[in-house]
Amino acid sequence: MWLEDLFVAPEAQGCNVGGELMEELGRRVVDKRYLRLEWTVLKWNEPSIGFYRRFGAQVVGEERHTMRWTPTSG
Numbered sequence: 001m002w003l004e005d006l007f008v009a010p011e012a013q014g015c016n017v018g019g020e021l022m023e024e025l026g027r028r029v030v031d032k033r034y035l036r037l038e039w040t041v042l043k044w045n046e047p048s049i050g051f052y053r054r055f056g057a058q059v060v061g062e063e064r065h066t067m068r069w070t071p072t073s074g
Contacts, residue, residue, distance in 0.1 A: 003039035
């Protein structure tokens with residue numbers, strides 16, 4: 001599954017909305033028996049990279065960080 005964009009409105013940030021979205025995406029990947037969820041994050045965007053890493057995502061690219069989550073990684 002490819003994640004194109006994930007945005008949380010500023011007034012909802014810090015309320016676990018993004019976390020709930022990521023957890024739901026993970027459930028859908030598992031339910032559909034997809035092998036992975038991938039997306040890109042700009043290399044300098046450390047807050048987002050840290051957010052995704054908390055869910056077990058790993059950096060698999062260099063210039064733009066292509067992120068990947070698998071049911072067994074997180």
